[in-house]
Amino acid sequence: MAVGETEKTTYTIPIGPIHPALKEPIQLMLEVEGEKVVNTDVLAGQVHRSIEWLGMNRNNPVQTLYLAERICGICNICHPFCLAMAVEQAANITVPDRAEYIRVIAAEMERIHSHILWAGVAAHEIGFDTVFYLTWRVREEIMDLIEYVFGNRVTKAVLQFGGVRRDITAEQLPRIRKSLDYYKSIFEHLRRIFLEDRTVRMRTRNVGILSTEDALKLLAVGPTARASGVPKDVRQDQPYSAYADLNVKAITPDIVTGTVVGDVYDRIIVRLLEVKQSVEIIEECIARMPEGPTMSETKMPRLLKLLTDAAGEGVARVEAPRGEDIHYVRLETGQSTLATWKVRAPTYVNLQVVPTILKGMQIADVPIAFASLDPCMSCTNRVVITDRATGRESVVGYEELHRLSVEKTEELRR
Amino acid sequence: MNLLGENIWLNGVIIIFGSAVLVFIGGVFGMLYRGIDRKLVAHMQARVGPPIVQPFRDVRKLLMKENIIPDGAISWLFNAAPFLALISAGSLLLFIPLFGQSPLLERYGDVILVLYLLIIPSLAFVVGGFASSSPYATVGAQREMIIMMSYEAPLAVVVLGIAWRIGQVTDANPFLMSTMAQYPIWNLLGPMGIVGALLMLFTLVVVTVGEAAKVPFDVAEAETEIAGGLLVEYSGRNLSLFYLSDVIKAFAMASLVVALFIPYNLSPVLGIASALAAGIIDGLFFLVKVFVVMFVSISLIRAGMARFKISQASTIYVMVMTTVALVGMLLVSGDFMIGA
Numbered sequence: 001m002a003v004g005e006t007e008k009t010t011y012t013i014p015i016g017p018i019h020p021a022l023k024e025p026i027q028l029m030l031e032v033e034g035e036k037v038v039n040t041d042v043l044a045g046q047v048h049r050s051i052e053w054l055g056m057n058r059n060n061p062v063q064t065l066y067l068a069e070r071i072c073g074i075c076n077i078c079h080p081f082c083l084a085m086a087v088e089q090a091a092n093i094t095v096p097d098r099a100e101y102i103r104v105i106a107a108e109m110e111r112i113h114s115h116i117l118w119a120g121v122a123a124h125e126i127g128f129d130t131v132f133y134l135t136w137r138v139r140e141e142i143m144d145l146i147e148y149v150f151g152n153r154v155t156k157a158v159l160q161f162g163g164v165r166r167d168i169t170a171e172q173l174p175r176i177r178k179s180l181d182y183y184k185s186i187f188e189h190l191r192r193i194f195l196e197d198r199t200v201r202m203r204t205r206n207v208g209i210l211s212t213e214d215a216l217k218l219l220a221v222g223p224t225a226r227a228s229g230v231p232k233d234v235r236q237d238q239p240y241s242a243y244a245d246l247n248v249k250a251i252t253p254d255i256v257t258g259t260v261v262g263d264v265y266d267r268i269i270v271r272l273l274e275v276k277q278s279v280e281i282i283e284e285c286i287a288r289m290p291e292g293p294t295m296s297e298t299k300m301p302r303l304l305k306l307l308t309d310a311a312g313e314g315v316a317r318v319e320a321p322r323g324e325d326i327h328y329v330r331l332e333t334g335q336s337t338l339a340t341w342k343v344r345a346p347t348y349v350n351l352q353v354v355p356t357i358l359k360g361m362q363i364a365d366v367p368i369a370f371a372s373l374d375p376c377m378s379c380t381n382r383v384v385i386t387d388r389a390t391g392r393e394s395v396v397g398y399e400e401l402h403r404l405s406v407e408k409t410e411e412l413r414r
Numbered sequence: 415m416n417l418l419g420e421n422i423w424l425n426g427v428i429i430i431f432g433s434a435v436l437v438f439i440g441g442v443f444g445m446l447y448r449g450i451d452r453k454l455v456a457h458m459q460a461r462v463g464p465p466i467v468q469p470f471r472d473v474r475k476l477l478m479k480e481n482i483i484p485d486g487a488i489s490w491l492f493n494a495a496p497f498l499a500l501i502s503a504g505s506l507l508l509f510i511p512l513f514g515q516s517p518l519l520e521r522y523g524d525v526i527l528v529l530y531l532l533i534i535p536s537l538a539f540v541v542g543g544f545a546s547s548s549p550y551a552t553v554g555a556q557r558e559m560i561i562m563m564s565y566e567a568p569l570a571v572v573v574l575g576i577a578w579r580i581g582q583v584t585d586a587n588p589f590l591m592s593t594m595a596q597y598p599i600w601n602l603l604g605p606m607g608i609v610g611a612l613l614m615l616f617t618l619v620v621v622t623v624g625e626a627a628k629v630p631f632d633v634a635e636a637e638t639e640i641a642g643g644l645l646v647e648y649s650g651r652n653l654s655l656f657y658l659s660d661v662i663k664a665f666a667m668a669s670l671v672v673a674l675f676i677p678y679n680l681s682p683v684l685g686i687a688s689a690l691a692a693g694i695i696d697g698l699f700f701l702v703k704v705f706v707v708m709f710v711s712i713s714l715i716r717a718g719m720a721r722f723k724i725s726q727a728s729t730i731y732v733m734v735m736t737t738v739a740l741v742g743m744l745l746v747s748g749d750f751m752i753g754a
Contacts, residue, residue, distance in 0.1 A: 013549045013640075020641050035553070035724060127629050127721025133459040199630060199720035363553060363640065364633065364723040 010038055013363065017046045021125060021367035028354070028370065035362045040355040055341040061087060061161065061307045062300070064338060068327075069155050071343065072376050074117065076155045077103075077110040078320035079327070079343070084159050085240060086329040087338075089314030091161070091307055094296055099163035100242040101289040106150065106158050107318070108278040108285075112183065113142045114321035115271040115278075118374045119194065122268065125367040126203040131193055138186060145179040148172070161303060163295035173286060180279050187276055194268050195256070204264040208357040208369030211262055218352045222323020223274065224373050226252050227267040229260030234319035246284055251277060264372040271374075308336050322346040322374050347376045432518045437504035437662070439512075444661030445469035447668075447705065451713045458717040469661065473654045481650035486547035495542030496648070496655035502534035503659040506666040511591050511673045514681075514696025524589035525573055528670060532569075532625065535663050536562045539644050539656070546647035554643020557633045557724045564731035565624040568739040572614045572621075575743035576674055579603070582750060595677040603749055610745025615675050617739040622671060622711040624731065626664040629716040633724045668707040669700075676703050 016027040025046035031039040051071055055064040068079040081103055088095060095103075116139040123131035143153045150156040150166060158164050168176075194200060210220065215228035225232045233250035235243045251273045253259075253266035260266065297303045311333040318325045323346030330340035350373045357369050449466035456463020483489050508519045509528050536558055543555030580597045581588035588594070599611055624631040635643045645656060680699040681692035722730065 011549065013553065032553075034556070123720070127632070128719065129629070130455075130459045130717045131720075133461055137460055197720075199722070202722065202726055203720050362723055362725065364721075 009033075015366060015370075021370070023121065023371075024376065026375070028358075028366070030358070030363065030366060032363060035364070037358050037361050037363065037366065040358045042351055042354050044351065052341050052343060055338050057337060060304055060336050061338055062304065064341070065159060065161065066157060068343075069157065069159075071345070073154060074114050075110070075320050075322070075325070075345075075376065077107045077159070078318045078325050079345075080159045081107055081241075082316045082318040082320075082325050082327040082343075083329065083341075084161055085316035085318070086314035086327045087161055087307070087331070089316065090312040090329050090331045091310035091314075092312070093162040093306070095163055095241075096293045096296060097242075097290045098167070098292045099294045099296075101285045102164045102166075102168055102294060103159065104242040104246075105168065105282050105285050106156055106164075108281045109142060109146055109149070110156075111278045111321045112275050113139065113146065114374070115275050116142065118271060118321075118371075119190070119268070122264075122368060122371055123200075125371045126200065128200065131197075131200075134193075135190075138190070141179055141182050145176065148175055160295060161307065162297045163293070165295070167294045168286075168289070176282070176286065180283055183275065183279050187272075190275075191272060194272060195265075200268075201265065203365075203368060204268060204372075206261065207264045207365045208361060208372055209261060209263045210353055210357050212260060214353065214356050215262065218356065219349050220323075220353050221346050221349050222320070223267055223270045224323065224350050224353065226250055227260075227270045228262035229254065232324075234317045234324050238317060240316070240318065242285060245288060246281060248277070248281065264368055267372045304336070307331065309333055320346050322376055323350060345376065347373070351375065429519065433504070433508055436507045436512070436518060440504065440507045440662045440665055441658050443701070443704075444658070444665035445473065447665060447708050448661045450705070451708060454709065454713045455717045458713075469657075473657060476649075476654035476657065477651055479650040481652055482647075484546055484548065484647045487647065488545045488547075491541060491545035492647075493652065495538045495545060496652040496659070498541070499535045499538035499659035500655045500662070502531055502538065503662040503666065506531045506663065507669075509591070510666055510669045511595060511677070512669055513700045514679045514693070516595070517591055520591060524587065525577065525591065525594070525670075525674075526589055529570065529573060532663075532667070533562060533566070535659050536625075538659070542648065542652075542656070543644035548647050550640040550642070550646045551644055553640050554635060554646070558627075558644055560724055560728050561624055561631060561633060561731070564728040565621045565735070568617045568731060568735040569621045571736060571739035571743055572618050573674070575610075575614055575739070575746055578743075579607075579746050579750060591673055594673060598677050599675065603746065604752065605749075606752070607746045607749030610742040610749060611675070613738050613742030613745065615671075617735050617742065618671050618674065619707070619711040619715075620735055621731075622664075622667050622707070623715050624727075625667045626712055627660070628712050630719040630722045631727050632721060633727050664708070664712065665704065668704045668711070671707045671711070672700065672703045676707075 010031050010033045013030045013032055014027060015030060016022050017025040027043040027046065029041040029043065030037050031041075051067060054067060059067055065080050065083060068083045069076045071079045087093070116135060120132045120135035120139065123129070123135060146156060147153045149168060149172060150158045158166050210218075210224065210228045212229040214220075215225045215230050220228065220230070221232065229252050231250040231252055233248065234240070235246075235248040236250045239246070239248070251270050253261070253269040255273065256269050257266075297306065310331045312331055314329045314331075316327050316329075318327075325346055326344040328340065328342040328344075329338055332339040353373070354370065357373075358366060361369055446466070446469075448469045449464070452468060453463045453466055483492055506528060509517050509523045509531065511517050540555045540558050540562075543551040543558065576594070576599050577588040579599060579602055580593060583597060583602055584593060586593045586596075600608065603611055627635060633643075635645060640646070645653060648656060679692075679696045681695050684695065686692045686695060
């Protein structure tokens with residue numbers, strides 16, 4: 001906005017890096033005019049932890065698999081799932097059918113947990129703490145189930161290259177069904193709270209709108225894109241693992257309301273319906289799960305030898321609760337670590353939509369609009385450069401990265 | 415007030431001493447009610463919640479903490495605002511009937527004065543917010559001003575409506591608290607008027623939520639949006655003063671609702687003659703009445719709603735609640751016309 005164009009003066013409000021509205025560090029610089037947001041600048045790079053470097057320099061691939069689980073606490077299946085698929089592709093490892101089903105069950109349990117957790121956070125962001133507490137109480141059931149099946153409430157540590165480390169036995173099925181029935185029985189209740197409550201609707205309808213065109217233009221992924229009416233879901237578009245046997249359809253909000261607005265309310269609809277969808281997927285998996293082994297290679301030294309000897313490239317895509325997750329892996333013969341490991345987490349692309357959805361909103365809308373992307377900072381951060389001599393830190397931005405990559409290309413061409 | 419004849423010095427001593435006692439009592443009961451509110455809301459949210467004495471512990475801890483003044487703040491204003499808030503909230507108690515007794519300074523001020531005094535703590539919050547030089551506090555202060563101006567209209571309509579109706583049956587000044595206690599509004603009304611008075615009571619309950627700055631009208635503090643807003647830079651002693659003024663104001667506001675709508679006492683019903691016994695029973699009954707008002711207007715509402723945006727909160731007060739109050743007032747006056 002040019003000087004003199006308007007009489008109102010704008011000023012800047014920083015949200016973050018540490019702020020009650022943010023569950024993880026990131027900085028939003030809001031340029032506001034009274035209560036209205038006119039511009040937003042997103043400054044990522046507050047939680048860089050060198051995970052890719054560790055995977056390429058310190059760890060053997062199996063250790064890296066469990067490190068990948070810790071890229072983000074909530075997405076503790078989609079990252080190792082994606083890495084495992086990429087490595088299996090690179091090293092030509094086949095996965096038994098039963099293991100594929102167990103992987104999908106784990107991934108869908110993760111999705112149920114993630115979406116319910118998000119719903120609680122969203123309620124807290126709009127100041128509806130009662131719903132926050134009750135939603136998180138509902139979340140306990142899935143955490144108990146995850147603990148029962150995989151031995152841990154949060155990180156599941158169930159994946160291994162070439163299969164899964166734990167089988168699901170016949171005795172476990174009744175307990176699993178009980179939890180799934182619980183979620184089916186409370187679905188109507190959740191729907192009433194989130195979709196019919198007046199104050200929730202007042203705070204979420206027409207807030208943080210991302211139009212279908214913008215969602216396509218800005219390459220949004222996951223529930224953010226689907227809520228804007230883009231039927232984009234890796235499980236539907238490029239079914240991987242056991243999803244190939246299942247018929248997963250991308251959920252868009254017009255199923256419920258008939259129209260697509262692309263606001264926070266629509267994102268609630270999508271996530272709510274995906275919880276139901278995940279329950280159905282798990283049920284179908286349990287019904288169709290074939291008998292057989294769960295690992296193609298049970299001996300750890302042989303597996304490590306195989307990975308050290310292998311050479312090749314692999315790319316995998318997984319539909320994480322937040323959207324499409326991509327891992328790229330390159331293996332070189334004789335190298336005991338991953339030669340190259342590149343993670344592209346869904347929030348990395350979804351952050352691009354932040355300035356668009358915040359424009360013209362009130363300050364009060366910022367927390368819920370931002371949280372409606374379910375952003376995951378620890379997945380997203382890339383490079384932080386620390387200059388030890390001066391103690392200065394800087395995040396490598398787009399221009400710098402672009403310049404560096406052009407230089408590298410030039411260097412390779414020579 | 416002429417408790418002890420015309421001796422101005424003795425009167426002065428009584429007033430100063432009485433005020434100190436009242437503010438102390440107001441603070442203690444205000445914190446007690448805050449503790450009860452937190453416990454009840456916690457149970458509604460399926461939590462255990464803090465012990466009821468938690469507000470007392472909070473204040474004691476705040477008093478021990480460092481009192482930080484930000485570099486960019488206007489320090490004298492920043493320090494003065496909490497005192498202004500506490501003093502004005504405390505002086506509210508001198509003009510509102512408490513424990514079934516007449517207010518201490520009844521002769522010096524009526525309900526109109528109370529309306530003005532109610533604004534001053536909010537103003538002190540605003541001044542403190544602007545003086546602290548934080549962008550969050552600035553946003554919070556702007557919001558507090560807007561919400562303050564918004565609930566003023568419905569509040570005034572309710573008070574005027576009641577006073578007008580009482581003024582029709584007596585020659586005494588209807589704005590005096592004693593007149594209001596003498597002629598409880600419900601006794602003067604027919605069925606239509608009772609509906610009108612209920613609407614006005616509802617308005618006053620919603621205004622109480624705003625006065626007490628609780629969800630859904632806690633926009634000026636809005637933890638998840640502006641990180642505590644007005645109070646973001648306050649700590650230690652200053653914050654404890656604001657906290658105290660907040661609990662006292664909530665207690666005073668609930669007492670005002672009681673004075674306007676439930677000025678009944680229990681002792682005449684029970685036929686207790688002894689002044690001491692009557693005083694104790696009326697005092698306890700008053701605490702129950704305040705509890706009911708607080709439970710409905712603060713605990714229940716805040717457990718069942720999301721926070722409004724400032725534009726929505728303002729619209730609700732200026733448009734919706736003012737209309738409700740005016741309809742209530744019309745019904746009350748219509749009721750009087752029919753009766754007359």
